[in-house]
Amino acid sequence: MKKIYGIGAGPGDGEYITLKGYKLIRKADMVFIPSSGGKSFAGNIAKDYISDKQVVELDFAMDGNEKGKYAAIARLIDDKLKSGQTGVFLTLGDPMVYSTFCYFMEELVKLGIQVETVPGVTSFCAAANRAKVPVALKGESFYLCDGDIDEEILKAADSVCILKTYKNKASILNALEKHGFEYVYVKRCTCDEEKVLYERDEILKDTDYMSLIMGRRKTV
Numbered sequence: 001m002k003k004i005y006g007i008g009a010g011p012g013d014g015e016y017i018t019l020k021g022y023k024l025i026r027k028a029d030m031v032f033i034p035s036s037g038g039k040s041f042a043g044n045i046a047k048d049y050i051s052d053k054q055v056v057e058l059d060f061a062m063d064g065n066e067k068g069k070y071a072a073i074a075r076l077i078d079d080k081l082k083s084g085q086t087g088v089f090l091t092l093g094d095p096m097v098y099s100t101f102c103y104f105m106e107e108l109v110k111l112g113i114q115v116e117t118v119p120g121v122t123s124f125c126a127a128a129n130r131a132k133v134p135v136a137l138k139g140e141s142f143y144l145c146d147g148d149i150d151e152e153i154l155k156a157a158d159s160v161c162i163l164k165t166y167k168n169k170a171s172i173l174n175a176l177e178k179h180g181f182e183y184v185y186v187k188r189c190t191c192d193e194e195k196v197l198y199e200r201d202e203i204l205k206d207t208d209y210m211s212l213i214m215g216r217r218k219t220v
Ligand SMILES: C[S@@+](CC[C@H](N)C(=O)[O-])C[C@H]1O[C@@H](n2cnc3c(N)ncnc32)[C@H](O)[C@@H]1O
Pocket: 011, 012, 091, 092, 093, 094, 095, 096, 097, 098, 099, 100, 121, 122, 123, 124, 127, 162, 163, 164, 165, 186, 187, 188, 189, 190, 191, 209, 210, 211, 212
C-alpha cells in the first residue's frame, strides 16, 4: 500500500506548520510540492525542513482541463512512490479550505493510494490574528468566500473573509461599504513581505494573489 499525507503548510512562516505536519514531513520517503512556473509557495514555506529530502515538484500550471490534470498528477505520484512508501503533499493553509488537494485526493484514492490529511493554519485565521480582527464572536455568523461576494449572504453575516480578491477588489469593497462593513486587506500574511492595509486606494493598487480581505459589520 502507498500512502499520501496532505499536509497543511500554513500561511507562510514555516513556524506555523504543525508539529504533526513537521514530523510527517521528516519521516516521509518523498515530499511532493505543487509548483507553477518553477515556483512553489508551499515548498518555500517548508524549505528548512525538506532540504535533505527527496522532493518532487508537481506542475499544477500544466495545460489541460482540471480533472485531466489532477488525474495525471496522481499517476505521477503513483509512479514515483514504491509500495509501502509514504509521501507528503504540501498545501497552503489548510488542505480542506479552497485547496486543490480536495479534488486531487479523489484521483489518488482511485489509484488505490491511501490518503490522510493534516490540518494547517488557514490564511484567514492567520490574517485575523495579524490584524487583530475577531473572525467571529459569540452569537455571530461568519461568511467565507472566494472571488465574488453574494450580497444576500453578506446581509446576514456579522463578519466575512474573501480570498482570491486580486481580480475584483473594487466590487468587493463597494459591497462591503454598501452593507456597513469595515475592512482590512492582508497580503502575504506571516511572510517577510506581509502588509496590512486599511485605505481603499492603497488596497486597490495592490495586485498580489496572496491576499485577502476581512470585513466586520460596523457596530454604530
Ligand atoms: C487556493 S486558496 C488556498 C487557501 C488555503 N488552503 C487556506 O487554508 O487558507 C489561495 C488564497 O488563499 C489566500 N492566502 C493564502 N495564503 C495567504 C497569505 N499568506 N496571505 C494572504 N492570503 C493568503 C489568498 O486569498 C489566496 O488567493
